[in-house]
Amino acid sequence: MGRPPCCDKANVKRGPWTAEEDAKILAYVASHGIGNWTLVPQKAGLNRCGKSCRLRWTNYLRPDLKHDNFTPEEEECILELHKTIGSRWSLIAKRLPGRTDNDVKNYWNTKLKKKLTKMGIDPITHKPFSQLFNEYGKISGFPKQLFEDENNLQNDEKPSSSHSIKPHFFNETASSDSFSSSTGVMHFACATSNLCEPSRVQMSPSSPFVYDEYSFDDMDQMQECEYMGMLSLNGIDSVPVQEEGLIHNFSGGNNKETRELCASSSAADSFVEAILAHDNEMRLQFPDILDENYHY
């Protein structure tokens, strides 16, 4: 029962593509167009898996692809989108004509992730490490002083070599020429290359999480929630959004057990707040992208 296999997986060629193989795919697509990739190897005379052919075409051979370096504008776009929607490379790539998800992913992994880290910004949350460590200190019970001491240590260091970037960790407020967080928006500058224009990292307000500030229109959703993290998944469409990414007026908390569980868990406070704020921000900034349903 089921479909016949598209190819003999054990005997198809793998590894780098040759110019001849590329030419065969190009010739085939030029004359037949893109259709069923499983037929391509056979019809084009290639000893490759159809999936491999599709990837080769999608990531390398497509005529509309750019093969030059990423521009500062593209870099800025990737940073902003990654900050908002995370590592959904295909969605990010759709905003960058001529770039594939593989291109964007590689550029992120080899350049941007390191760049952010050097700047003292966590490439996952896009928050300054100092803020994360402070929050983690609250969660884990580590004394805050520990991090402050680390901060002092780092602040005493001198900037390395020709970099105008200040020492990395814990110093969001210490190096005023690189960072300015007084407005809640961080500006960072990079002197290592002219590609990097000033960028912004939105700092989430670090207000304490208050469970009573959440609300649901549908109480069934609330009853289904055994863990606070699920609230943002099941209830997001019915959660009223207010300014600053905070959600107020929890009114229907009749699930006392759940509320107590969540409210008592200080470990979840900033984490959950960050998720909800992030989700709201995402929807506000990219409503067209996020029209689709996502499964977290």
Place this chain on the structure above:
DNA sequence: AAATTCCACAACCGCCCCAAA
């Protein structure tokens, strides 16, 4: 000049969802 390390990126892997058989 040789050895080593770093970097960029093409290609593969594994998972998921859906549709075909």
Place this chain on the structure above:
DNA sequence: ATTTGGGGCGGTTGTGGAATT
């Protein structure tokens, strides 16, 4: 109803070239 493959996706790895020691 079940199995299997196609297509899409994100994560990881292998490798060649560049840079550094």
